[in-house]
Structure formats: C-alpha cells, structure tokens
Amino acid sequence: MSKRKKGFRFAIRGRHFTLGFPFLWLTLFFALPFAIVLKISFSTAAIAIPPYEPTFTYGDQLLNIALNLGNYLLLLDDALYYTAYLGSLKMAVVATIGCLLLGYPMAYAIARAPAKMQTVLLLLIMLPSWTSFLIRVYAWMGLLADTGLINNVLMWLGVISEPLKIMNTDIAVYIGLIYAYLPFMVLPLYANLVKMDMSLLEAAADLGSRSINTFWKITLPLSKGGVIAGSMLVFIPSVGEFVIPELLGGPDSLMIGKVLWQEFFNNRDWPVASALAIVMLGLLIIPITLFHHYQSRDLEKEA
Amino acid sequence: MKKLSFSTVMLWLGLIFLYAPMFILIFYSFNASKLVTVWGGFSAKWYMELFKDQQILDAVWTSLEIAFLSASMAVVLGTMAAFVMTRFRRSWAKLSLSNMITAPLVMPEVITGLSLLLLFVHMADMIGWPAERGRLTIWLAHSTFCAAYVAVVVSSRLRELDMSIEEAAMDLGATPFKTFFLITVPMIAPALTAGWLLSFSLSLDDLVIASFASGPGATTLPMVVFSSVRLGVSPKINALATLIIMAVSLMAFLSWYFARRAEKKAKAAME
Numbered sequence: 001m002s003k004r005k006k007g008f009r010f011a012i013r014g015r016h017f018t019l020g021f022p023f024l025w026l027t028l029f030f031a032l033p034f035a036i037v038l039k040i041s042f043s044t045a046a047i048a049i050p051p052y053e054p055t056f057t058y059g060d061q062l063l064n065i066a067l068n069l070g071n072y073l074l075l076l077d078d079a080l081y082y083t084a085y086l087g088s089l090k091m092a093v094v095a096t097i098g099c100l101l102l103g104y105p106m107a108y109a110i111a112r113a114p115a116k117m118q119t120v121l122l123l124l125i126m127l128p129s130w131t132s133f134l135i136r137v138y139a140w141m142g143l144l145a146d147t148g149l150i151n152n153v154l155m156w157l158g159v160i161s162e163p164l165k166i167m168n169t170d171i172a173v174y175i176g177l178i179y180a181y182l183p184f185m186v187l188p189l190y191a192n193l194v195k196m197d198m199s200l201l202e203a204a205a206d207l208g209s210r211s212i213n214t215f216w217k218i219t220l221p222l223s224k225g226g227v228i229a230g231s232m233l234v235f236i237p238s239v240g241e242f243v244i245p246e247l248l249g250g251p252d253s254l255m256i257g258k259v260l261w262q263e264f265f266n267n268r269d270w271p272v273a274s275a276l277a278i279v280m281l282g283l284l285i286i287p288i289t290l291f292h293h294y295q296s297r298d299l300e301k302e303a
Numbered sequence: 304m305k306k307l308s309f310s311t312v313m314l315w316l317g318l319i320f321l322y323a324p325m326f327i328l329i330f331y332s333f334n335a336s337k338l339v340t341v342w343g344g345f346s347a348k349w350y351m352e353l354f355k356d357q358q359i360l361d362a363v364w365t366s367l368e369i370a371f372l373s374a375s376m377a378v379v380l381g382t383m384a385a386f387v388m389t390r391f392r393r394s395w396a397k398l399s400l401s402n403m404i405t406a407p408l409v410m411p412e413v414i415t416g417l418s419l420l421l422l423f424v425h426m427a428d429m430i431g432w433p434a435e436r437g438r439l440t441i442w443l444a445h446s447t448f449c450a451a452y453v454a455v456v457v458s459s460r461l462r463e464l465d466m467s468i469e470e471a472a473m474d475l476g477a478t479p480f481k482t483f484f485l486i487t488v489p490m491i492a493p494a495l496t497a498g499w500l501l502s503f504s505l506s507l508d509d510l511v512i513a514s515f516a517s518g519p520g521a522t523t524l525p526m527v528v529f530s531s532v533r534l535g536v537s538p539k540i541n542a543l544a545t546l547i548i549m550a551v552s553l554m555a556f557l558s559w560y561f562a563r564r565a566e567k568k569a570k571a572a573m574e
Contacts (some may be wrong), residue, residue, distance in 0.1 A: 022380050022404065106314045112310070124318055131548050139327070142331065145536070237409075243511070265514075270421070273417060280411065
C-alpha cells in the first residue's frame with residue numbers, strides 16, 4: 001500500500017518535471033530572448049559594452065523608461081532598409097515559385113512511382129537537405145564564377161564567346177535559394193499527393209476528362225495543403241537568408257538577413273539590428289501562422 | 304514500354320540539379336592544380352595539407368564536441384516535450400509548450416541567433432553567467448533548436464505507439480517512471496536514435512546561430528569554412544567539403560535507416 005502511494009506521489013512530481021523542465025528551458029531560451037530583442041529595439045546605440053543604453057533606469061525613486069522610436073523611424077527613413085525588405089520578399093517569392101514549378105512534378109512523379117522506388121527516391125531528395133548547407137552553397141561558387149565550369153563548358157561548346165556574368169548577381173542568388181530549399185518543397189507535396197484518392201482521377205478519366213484538365217480541376221485543388229506547406233517552408237527561411245546572398249550575391253542583391261548581420265557585426269548597432277528583426281518577424285507572422293494552421297490540421301486528420 | 308511522362312523527366316532533371324554540383328565539387332577536390340577551374344591531374348595533396356592545418360583540426364574537434372553534447376541534450380528535451388504533446392491532457396501549459404517547441408522550425412536563423420545573443424549578454428550583465436560566450440552558449444543555443452526536430456520525430460512515433468502496452472504495465476503496478484524506461488523507451492529507441500543523429504548533423508552544420516551565440520572563446524568548423532570561403536574558392540576547402548559531404552551523408556543515411564527499421568518493426572508488430 002505504502003509503496004503504491006509513494007509511486008503515485010512520484011508520478012505527480014514526474015509529470016510536473018516532464019512538463020516543467022522543457023517548459024522552463026524554452027521560456028528561458030526561446031520566449032524570453034524575443035522579449036529582450038523587443039526591448040533592445042527601443043534603446044539607443046552607444047559606444048559601450050554592451051553597445052546600447054539601458055531602457056529602464058531607476059534613481060531618486062523614479063523609474064525612467066526611455067523608449068527610443070528612432071530605430072523604427074530610421075527603418076522608414078533610410079531607403080537601404082526598405083529596399084532590403086522588398087528585395088528579400090521578391091527573392092523569396094521568386095525562389096518559392098521556382099521551387100514549386102520544379103518540385104511539383106518531382107513530387108508527383110515520386111508519388112506515382114512503385115512503392116519500393118518511392119522510399120529510395122525520397123531518400124535521394126532528403127539526403128542533400130541534410131548535407132552541409134554551407135558546402136552546398138559553396139559548390140555553386142565554383143560553378144557560376146566567370147572562369148567557372150558552366151562558363152568554360154559553354155565557351156568550349158561555342159554557345160557564348162565571352163563569359164556570362166552570373167556570379168554576384170541576383171540570378172546566382174535565385175539559383176542558390178532554389179537549390180538549397182527544393183527538398184523542403186518536394187517532401188510536403190509528396191506527403192500530400194501520395195494520400196490522394198486515385199479513384200477520383202480514374203472517375204474523371206472515365207467521364208472523358210483530359211489529363212491536363214483533370215490536373216487543374218482535381219489534382220491541384222486537392223493538393224492545396226501540400227502546396228501551402230511546401231511554399232511556406234521555402235518562403236519563410238528564404239526571407240531571412242544570410243549565407244546565400246552573402247556568398248553568391250553581389251553588392252546589389254540586398255536581403256534583410258544580410259543587412260541585419262552587417263548592422264550587428266560590422267556596425268555594432270544592436271538596437272537597429274533588433275528593430276530589423278522585429279519588423280522581419282512582423283512580416284513573417286502571417287506565413288508562419290498559415291503554416292501552423294495547415295500543419296495542425298494535417299496532424300489532427302491523421303490522429 | 305511506358306511512355307516517359309513529363310513529371311518523370313522533371314524528377315530526373317531535379318535530381319541531377321541536386322547532385323551534380325556536389326559531385327563536381329568532389330571531383331575537383333582531387334585536382335592537382337592550384338587554379339580551381341583548370342584540371343591539372345589527379346592528386347590527393349589538398350587532403351594532406353588539410354590534415355596539417357591546425358586551425359581547421361581544432362575547429363573540427365570543437366564542432367564535434369558541441370554537436371555531441373547538443374544532440375544529447377536535444378534528445379532529452381525533445382522527448383520530454385513530445386511525451387507532453389502526445390500523452391498529457393490539454394492545458395494552457397501543454398499548448399504553450401507545443402507552440403514554443405515547434406516555433407524554431409520556421410524561425411529565420413538570424414532572428415534566433417540575435418535573440419539568443421542578446422539573452423546571453425543580458426544574463427551576463429545581471430547574474431554574471433555565462434561569464435564568457437563560447438562552447439557553453441553554442442551548446443545552449445543548439446540544444447534549443449535541435450530539440451524542435453527531435454520533438455517532431457519522436458512525437459510522430461509516440462502517436463503511432465500502442466498505448467495499451469503502457470497501460471498494461473501501469474495496471475500491473477509499474478510506476479509511470481518505470482513504465483517509461485522499461486516499455487516506452489525501448490519501443491521508441493529507433494526514433495530517439497534518428498533524432499539524435501539528425502540533431503548531431505544540424506548542430507555540426509550550423510553557421511548563423513553559432514556565429515551569434517559564440518564569442519572569442521570558440522570557433523566551430525562552419526565558422527572557419529565561412530571565413531575562408533568568403534575570399535573565394537580554394538582547393539583545400541574543396542577537400543574539406545568532400546570529407547564533410549561524405550561524413551554528413553553517412554550520418555543522414557544512418558538516421559534514415561534507423562527510422563525506417565523502426566517503421567518496419569512497428570508494421571510487423573501490428574500484423
């Protein structure tokens with residue numbers, strides 16, 4: 001009897017610990033940091049360690065709260081920042097469309113392949129996404145350079161007489177983004193397409209629908225969830241991407257992740273970097289919620 | 304013979320697009336010429352030079368150490384969170400935990416990195432800990448974001464699991480603690496392994512979050528590679544990249560293999 005009771009008490013403590021430990025960890029290392037970013041975004045940069053002035057000061061029984069809106073006004077004022085935001089959004093949209101155009105047929109082909117082939121093909125898609133991101137972006141540096149492999153081959157074939165300027169342009173960034181994020185588009189699309197009820201397509205074919213018509217009227221609408229999940233998985237990280245524009249892009253390919261990095265590491269202006277992060281988060285909150293919505297709906301369906 | 308469909312052609316083109324750059328990189332790492340784009344004969348000399356570079360060797364060791372410790376912590380955190388998500392009753396704490404654990408999956412890395420750095424600076428200011436940014440702070444940062452991936456992998460496995468076995472153990476008088484370690488853990492072991500390996504390779508690979516979270520105290524391998532790559536393509540980095548691709552592919556393959564074996568076992572058990 002007493003042993004059971006002890007076990008019961010332990011169970012209560014165990015339950016609390018199981019919930020409490022990750023809860024506290026994430027509150028401390030995930031939620032709290034965002035509050036701090038918000039706070040710093042309202043402070044003033046200073047030449048000090050750390051390089052900003054405190055937002056809250058207490059002296060003479062007076063709690064002073066100094067909220068500096070200047071960082072946000074600067075973002076509106078300086079063309080550099082909103083060009084960078086627009087540039088990021090443009091790059092991310094183009095990369096998402098590119099991934100969709102290439103990834104949809106790939107996912108479709110995998111979903112229609114024999115079951116044994118499917119697992120192998122999926123592994124082939126997944127493997128690059130687990131291999132070093134930095135290295136995969138680096139691989140394109142050698143290919144796209146003025147004296148790189150692509151230009152050398154094209155010149156040798158006589159297609160072009162002088163090297164194409166691809167490296168350090170927006171095109172290189174697009175190639176890098178599509179290359180890096182393609183697997184994230186294919187996997188959710190595949191998961192959606194493979195579950196599709198084939199009898200619907202057969203019914204359409206029996207009733208005389210042409211395959212292109214069937215695709216537009218049935219396959220594509222039914223795969224909406226997969227298209228949204230895949231697009232968000234490409235779009236969201238692309239907006240904040242730093243490595244790809246830094247390595248493949250030129251001085252004109254402004255993206256917000258790169259500007260934030262420069263503000264932080266090169267200019268040591270932490271308040272402006274924080275304000276940039278807060279605005280970026282504001283822009284991404286809609287796609288993130290959209291993604292969560294479809295994700296949780298999928299999970300509920302399975303359960 | 305079946306007609307080659309448009310989607311099949313696109314699939315093969317897509318796979319070539321994904322793999323060609325890496326194979327070309329591996330091929331050129333054996334180039335004897337210092338000029339990266341001109342083929343000067345087969346040689347493994349860049350690999351020899353790589354093993355003489357003390358800075359790179361130190362960074363490899365630092366990265367491996369951080370990845371090992373981060374993956375282990377991430378498995379503990381992620382499994383606990385997954386257990387809460389699948390086995391606990393609905394409550395505000397559960398809801399906010401499941402929101403917090405999956406959020407890092409879709410958060411841009413620059414934001415996660417910046418927010419963690421500001422936290423560490425604040426903590427050092429207020430309570431004097433962590434006194435110096437380095438391995439410890441990278442470990443904290445990596446454990447947090449890798450836990451998200453572990454939670455996804457483990458919770459999907461826990462959801463499939465037959466609850467009646469756990470219930471039977473508890474009916475027979477086993478404490479929840481004992482049930483978890485004697486019944487649940489062995490059944491989800493492949494998912495734990497897969498989660499650990501995935502976290503290990505994610506941590507090994509991360510540049511952005513580590514750059515923010517680190518101080519002068521620690522330089523990880525991606526940080527060394529990045530600062531060298533910024534200056535352009537070099538044959539030594541090609542050799543290093545080849546080794547990294549090989550190692551990470553092996554890890555990824557192992558993690559996929561364990562996850563698949565678990566799936567097969569589960570299917571066999573159900574039949």
